[in-house]
Amino acid sequence: MRHAVVTAGSKGLGKKVTEQLLQKGCSVTVNFRSDLSRVNELKEEWKEYADRLQFVQGDVTQKEDIKNIFTQAMKRFGRIDYLINNAGPYISERKKLVDYTDKEWYEMIEGNLSSVYHFLKLVIPVMRKQKFGRIITYGFHEAEHAPGWVYRSAYGAAKVGLVSLTKTVALEEAEHGITVNMVSPGDIVGEMKELSIAETRDIADSNTPIGRPGSGEDIARVIDFLCDEDSDMITGSVISIAGGVDVVNKFRQYHHSEN
Template sequence: MNERKVALITGSAKGLGKMTALQLAESGCDIMLNYVNSRREAEELQRRIEGLGVRCLAVQGDVASPDDMHRLVETAVQEWDGIDILINNAGPFVRERRLFSEYEPQEIDYLMRGNLLGVMQLDHLVLPFMRRKRWGRIIHFGFGHAAEARGWPHRAVYAAAKVGLVSFTKTLAVEEAPHGITVNMICPGDIRGANKEKRIAEVEHERDDESPRGRPGAGEDIARVIAFLCEGRSDFITGNIMDVSGGLDPIRALIGARTTGQAIQ
């Protein structure tokens, strides 16, 4: 990037958000990290990013809270005069497989706010600054095959929110294209556990029999695509829903097969 840009990555203390923050910092962006509970990890990452020679802030805030998102953007404006790149990585997810009828009303509200309404509201907050500069990059996160609006048993609320975000991504891309702003969605494959924070070189010789590609996915698989979309000359790529999955279909409809796990993360 010829001119240093400011990138806000939600949910970036760990996982795919962390790898994206590092990738954009390596390309010369100033980074605003965001976390909910992972303060220690965020501060450690902040120091690491500052060691790359760019500026970095770590700000607490929940994407499902409009007040938190206002504060996040206000901090970016006060410190750095706005946001050029917005990576909407954060989004609550229920790991336990449950039918829609088993959700509590407050869980439905939280999942919809965190994965759809919160994303739309944060986009709305940053658009004026991007329009003023006539340059901006917005990235949303989905799931594999989200663009097909397929059913996803045991993931009804999360899937509904992300499929709604597909439509919003395409609409916003058309509306903001004249202002030099691109809007795209990344749909990661089944990148598991520690692999979310690994480079491709660390996993490329491992075997994953479920993946058509044959190897497990790594955080770098996602981060490098995002970095490409954020380049200045990637301005002709907008309104796209990109699966980065190694060919794996993540939707496994196993009605009746239950697994237990954690609640909303």
Template sequence: MTTARKIALITGSAKGLGRRTALELAEIGHDVAISYVSSRTEAEQLAERIREMGQRAIAVKADISVAQEVNQLVTEVEDQLGGVDILINNAGPFIRERRLFGDYSTDEIHYMMNGNLVGTMLLDHRVIPGMRSRGWGRIIHFGFGHAHEARSWPHRAVYAAAKVGLVSFTKTLAVEEAGSGITVNMICPGDIRGAYKEKGIADASGIHDDESPRGRPGTGQDVARVISFLCLPESDFITGNTIDVSGGLDPIRTTLKR
């Protein structure tokens, strides 16, 4: 398999799974634009590390739940690096506190939907013309395990609704843009926790996880390797898929306790 240098924009990539993905794509020769909301220091340090690897890299502040900032983000990447060839939609707000839908505020509902669905759609809409003109593009969305089944997820109503909507959009966009050389897929990470989001598979080797059917913790590299594969030129026949990277774990807890 061959890899030609491309320009990758990864949202929410100063830390966690986005950071590990940025390093993975840089390692195979791609230039990287890192977006962040508040983690400026980490984003700039990551960009510097990627430049030390021999690739171009920039850090850009943007909140994808705000339409104007979505447009400004892509414009800045185009001005500094060039047209976006690879778009990794990693960013998305998540309220960790378990809460009934009726207990969300109106502002929280709008923020979660804009950050996890509408902002992603607007980013895709902004980069597609350039991808079409070059006859090549890779778009990756992020979901959650079993999102394609559209099951209930008590206490996660807004987040789940946004991501399940994104499943349908992923499949539709994949069909619409297949003839343009653009693939669109969704990655659904399992319960990858804390520092493991930035670790490699070797770091989890020999460590037992009672909750994981695989028996070990998941890592950022587990996710980033799948993304890297989907971004290869030879992966152009893989589109419209939701791919669980979960070690067999089902993250949805359907038992409702109040």
């Protein structure tokens, strides 16, 4: 049985990814940061999968927490086939680089880039022994082109760095049967993150060229496909799942201060 580790897998996009992998027949270690009541709800919702599901608390900005997530996954299931780096802190407030605190900057870098580094260091040796592994990172639309993203300097810098890391490790580990790919969700917000595709088809969205909002299932389906054994020809790829929306430029405006 394949085993997956999904960071931040109890809410939002991560919940739909976890659900998809459970339905696929995998066992899953779900990392969550702090919401125990949510975990208890999911234990009830997913009780049919209880024998192949575990929850591990931890903050991916903390190296020791990452080590514990890895240790608990190996202790119970003895293998890691899929590493889904779904967690990634984000600052909703729109502000320029000079207005960031050091703490905010480092949280963005540690949570979106360094966390993947620490996971890779732990997981790749396991996958090499298995001669099989599927690693998924998350970016944003056109991150591979290193665009400027107004008010998102720290997050953008971390994710653009993650593109290069994704492509590099894909090349380094290809000989071991390990693929590494990035998915780039579009402007999927709020409750849409946990909806199915069928549920979003009834919701009109004039801001999306395809006419409906994106859903968590849109992301989960692509990740499921990339994790398949026969998807080994796809590695080092950045796949946008945005419905045609240019996320970076969607709200780009320039306000010049008057002196």
